[in-house]
Amino acid sequence: ETGVTQTPRHLVMGMTNKKSLKCEQHLGHNAMYWYKQSAKKPLELMFVYNFKEQTENNSVPSRFSPECPNSSHLFLHLHTLQPEDSALYLCASSQWGGRYNEQFFGPGTRLTVL
Amino acid sequence: AQSVSQHNHHVILSEAASLELGCNYSYGGTVNLFWYVQYPGQHLQLLLKYFSGDPLVKGIKGFEAEFIKSKFSFNLRKPSVQWSDTAEYFCAVNVWGSGTYKYIFGTGTRLKVLA
Numbered sequence: 205e206t207g208v209t210q211t212p213r214h215l216v217m218g219m220t221n222k223k224s225l226k227c228e229q230h231l232g233h234n235a236m237y238w239y240k241q242s243a244k245k246p247l248e249l250m251f252v253y254n255f256k257e258q259t260e261n262n263s264v265p266s267r268f269s270p271e272c273p274n275s276s277h278l279f280l281h282l283h284t285l286q287p288e289d290s291a292l293y294l295c296a297s298s299q300w301g302g303r304y305n306e307q308f309f310g311p312g313t314r315l316t317v318l
Numbered sequence: 319a320q321s322v323s324q325h326n327h328h329v330i331l332s333e334a335a336s337l338e339l340g341c342n343y344s345y346g347g348t349v350n351l352f353w354y355v356q357y358p359g360q361h362l363q364l365l366l367k368y369f370s371g372d373p374l375v376k377g378i379k380g381f382e383a384e385f386i387k388s389k390f391s392f393n394l395r396k397p398s399v400q401w402s403d404t405a406e407y408f409c410a411v412n413v414w415g416s417g418t419y420k421y422i423f424g425t426g427t428r429l430k431v432l433a
Contacts, residue, residue, distance in 0.1 A: 207361075237421070246322070247408065247423035254419075294362065305350060305412045307421065309362040 206230055208310035210295050216316045222283040225313045227295030229276055235300035236278040237307065238270060241292040253278060254300045285317045320345045322411050324424035331399050332432050339394040339427050341409035350412040351392040353383055354423075357405045365407070368392065379403070401433045 208229045217223050229236060238250040250264045253272040267289075269281040278295055292314050296307040325340045343349065353365040366377025373385040383394045392409060409424040 244425070246425045247410075249421050252419055296362075305414070305421070306352070306364050306367060308364075309354075311361050 208295055208297055208308050210293075210310040210313050212313060213311065214314045214316075216318065217282070217285065218318050219285060219287070221285075222281070224282065225280040225293055225295075225315075227278040227280075227310055229278075229295075229297035229308070229310075231297055231308060233297040233299050233308070234275050235298050236272060236275070237296040237298075238278065238280050239294040239296065241294055241312070247294070251280075282315075285315075287317050290315055290317045320411065320413060320420055320422050322409055322422050322424040324407075324409055324427050326427045327425065328428050328430075330430045330432065333401055334398050335431075337394070337396040337399045337403070337429070339407055339409075339429075341392045341394065341424060343390050343392070343409075343411045343422070345390075345411060345413055347413065351383075351385060352410040352412065353377065353381070353392075353394050354408045354410060355405050356408070356426075362408070365394070399429075399431050401431050403429060404431045405429060 211226050215223060234255050236253045240248045240250055249262055251270045267284050271279040292312045294312045295310040298305050298307045321344050323342045331337060351368040354362050355365045356362045365381055366375050366383055368375045368385045375383050381394060381396050383392055385392050406426045406428050408426045411422045413420040
């Protein structure tokens with residue numbers, strides 16, 4: 205497997221469920237990101253991990269909980285979500301070097317909250 | 319707050335027509351600028367990037383973009399589009415330093431090229 209992979213590709217959950225999204229990068233990068241892509245809205249950066257340390261949390265509600273056990277894996281734990289959280293969740297990775305922040309994206313997880 | 323504006327949300331062109339997609343950003347400091355493309359059914363991928371130097375940047379598949387600092391713009395151009403250029407195009411700005419990191423995307427422009 206190459207690049208950035210995400211599982212599952214589609215997820216339907218109720219508001220009381222707990223689920224997790226998984227991302228894995230095979231590019232040797234040291235930074236990973238979660239984005240939310242909603243219809244008719246800009247791609248929103250949610251979390252940034254740099255060398256496994258969370259460096260940014262862009263005012264994301266606590267019902268989204270990220271975890272980065274190592275520089276290749278990133279999780280997004282979900283619980284008590286709202287219908288408005290339905291969106292495409294994208295994971296990306298890059299080499300953390302200040303200037304050279306080209307991001308490599310996974311295919312995304314299409315999340316539907318009922 | 320920093321933002322990125324893409325003025326055209328939907329563009330329809332015939333093959334061989336010229337393309338220009340507008341992108342303006344609001345940030346007064348040093349930025350890195352990017353155009354990403356998402357072809358139908360595929361991942362977001364980098365089209366071209368600007369860090370410094372020549373403000374006219376060449377990317378893949380014949381695309382180019384010009385950074386005009388005084389206008390806070392980074393417009394994407396292609397002299398002659400092809401049907402295979404049908405995709406969604408996103409402009410992005412990266413700002414970092416002083417304890418902050420931002421990667422801000424525009425809302426995207428859907429381009430449809432008619433054969």
